[in-house]
Amino acid sequence: MQVDGRQIRVTVRAISEPAEDIRLFELAPESGAATPYPAGSNLTVTLPQGVRTLTRCYSLVGEAPTDGAWRIAVKRVSPSRGGSAAMWALAPGAVLTVTEPTSHFELALGRPEYLLVAGGIGITPLLGMAERLERLGHRPRLVYAARKRSQLAFLDRLQALLGDRLTILVGEEGGRLDCAGEIARLDPAAEVYMCGPVGMMAAMRAAWTAAGRAPIRLRFETFGSSGERPAVPFTVHVRDLGSAVEVPVDRSLLDALADAGIDLAYDCLRGECGLCAVEVTAGAEALDHRDVFLSAEQKHAGTRLCACVSRATGEITIDTGYRPALDRAGQQ
Numbered sequence: 001m002q003v004d005g006r007q008i009r010v011t012v013r014a015i016s017e018p019a020e021d022i023r024l025f026e027l028a029p030e031s032g033a034a035t036p037y038p039a040g041s042n043l044t045v046t047l048p049q050g051v052r053t054l055t056r057c058y059s060l061v062g063e064a065p066t067d068g069a070w071r072i073a074v075k076r077v078s079p080s081r082g083g084s085a086a087m088w089a090l091a092p093g094a095v096l097t098v099t100e101p102t103s104h105f106e107l108a109l110g111r112p113e114y115l116l117v118a119g120g121i122g123i124t125p126l127l128g129m130a131e132r133l134e135r136l137g138h139r140p141r142l143v144y145a146a147r148k149r150s151q152l153a154f155l156d157r158l159q160a161l162l163g164d165r166l167t168i169l170v171g172e173e174g175g176r177l178d179c180a181g182e183i184a185r186l187d188p189a190a191e192v193y194m195c196g197p198v199g200m201m202a203a204m205r206a207a208w209t210a211a212g213r214a215p216i217r218l219r220f221e222t223f224g225s226s227g228e229r230p231a232v233p234f235t236v237h238v239r240d241l242g243s244a245v246e247v248p249v250d251r252s253l254l255d256a257l258a259d260a261g262i263d264l265a266y267d268c269l270r271g272e273c274g275l276c277a278v279e280v281t282a283g284a285e286a287l288d289h290r291d292v293f294l295s296a297e298q299k300h301a302g303t304r305l306c307a308c309v310s311r312a313t314g315e316i317t318i319d320t321g322y323r324p325a326l327d328r329a330g331q332q
């Protein structure tokens, strides 16, 4: 169950491909115009998946809706947790339900310097931030990394906006993010915003800590689809449920538990808020954490798992707080 959010029907007005494996969707509300949002906001989308539905959260592209539509960009991932495949199956004219934009990744203004760090599809929230900072005269720098040059999206727009304050790093051309070097260049009170794969963000967080920088000045968001290991189906034993839950490769643990009748609370659906975290009582060695909510120590301990994005590679046992006997007693 999502914690909040008014439901809005939208029509897919247009679809384009700003880079290899990335599609940009224009979503126009059936009544009224798309409302403005703070840069870095997300749109939660309910998608069809056979006879079921799934819910996914995508960053809004750009600083503001200028023509009545919201825009989200979705990378084609394989294997998909379901959202990518469902979005890529859409055609113009499709009707979806979304919630009003929400923000977990807001800009704090008034800092002396800003560095934005994007990895792959992680450019989506940072494009709007770059536009807002530039409009306010903050002259941000952006480091944008991708594996292949063809996977860099919105490049013309970024170059026109930032000029030589845009650094492109292409992995297959030898480009590597120098986390310590980038941090050393910054004003002591500078702020960094980043979004990308968990490995890139873990490296940046480690370098930030090693440099003795204030944790509050490093802000980040993930997209919850990259882990240490490839996604595979896995089996979850749930305390008091009485039967195992199979999590296929195209469903999240959160989705699979909902299918089994266990509705966990959730909000961000990207591994950031921790609301969906469950207790792990066996199988810690099989966990593949894909969130940015739990600390490195908590992940190492293996006793909690964010059900919206994290996975496993074998059998695990969890306690969700589900107690059917107590529920029945409570109804008597």
Ligand code: FES
Pocket: 265, 266, 267, 268, 269, 270, 271, 272, 273, 274, 275, 276, 277, 291, 293, 306, 307, 308, 309
């Ligand atoms: S819903 Fe926020 S971490 Fe899972």
